[in-house]
Amino acid sequence: MRKYLIRPTTALITLLTLALTLSVAPTAHAETRSITVSADGKVSVTPDAVRINATVSVISDTSKNALTKANQSSSKVRAAFLANGLEKKDLKTQSINVYPEYNYTSDKGSTLIGYRATQSFEATVRNAANAGAVVDAIVDAGGDDLQVNSVTPFVLNAADATASARENAVKNARIKALSYAKLLGVKLSKVTTLIEGSSPSFERPVYAMDKGAEGNTVVDLGQQEVTVTVTVKWSIR
16 A cells, blocks of 8 residues: 655645735735715806797687798797897797687686697897897797797806816815815825716806896896816825
8 A cells, every 4th residue: 555745845835825825815805995075166157148938829710820820920030030140050949839729717618719829939049148139029020929938048168167167176075085184194195086976067047137228128147157076085094
């Protein structure tokens, strides 16, 4: 019967390998210490454009007559938009509707009084200073058939404002992280993660529409706030 001998050298190597594995494993799985903070960056800007929503609404004895009259008024309103600095790309028809209109009384119930046709527009005035003049022009063109539903200033090109808000957000995040680091008695090292919110938010401006001294419509643009939120993670030492 053969006898097998384990060489001392082989046994020693095995023991050393096992010891090395046990000593390295905890280090490989150790978590890096870190500080994670979220912060906002805000910038206030003056809107450079105005969005106008308006509706032509006409009632007549038949649906065909109502639609014809609405089309005629809409053509005048459309021409007024285009004659006051808007391009065709800035004008969009939102809806066209024709429907019966009823009058309800307690004694007779619902009575058909005619047919109403409407056409709604959304217009972008790229020169905000011209918005009041555009409102005056379309009201003059549409007369009593036109309803101005809303006049809303907004920032057409928000790239510069968003970049400034983003810079402020990162600065604010660093200030907050440094404050925590001081409280904890540690120092910030490298940024390991930065996440920006899904999209910048735009707070609607406070504005007013009024008549000037000469009776012309004036649209006060107010200020619009652009906000960017970031979450930043620093390793610490």
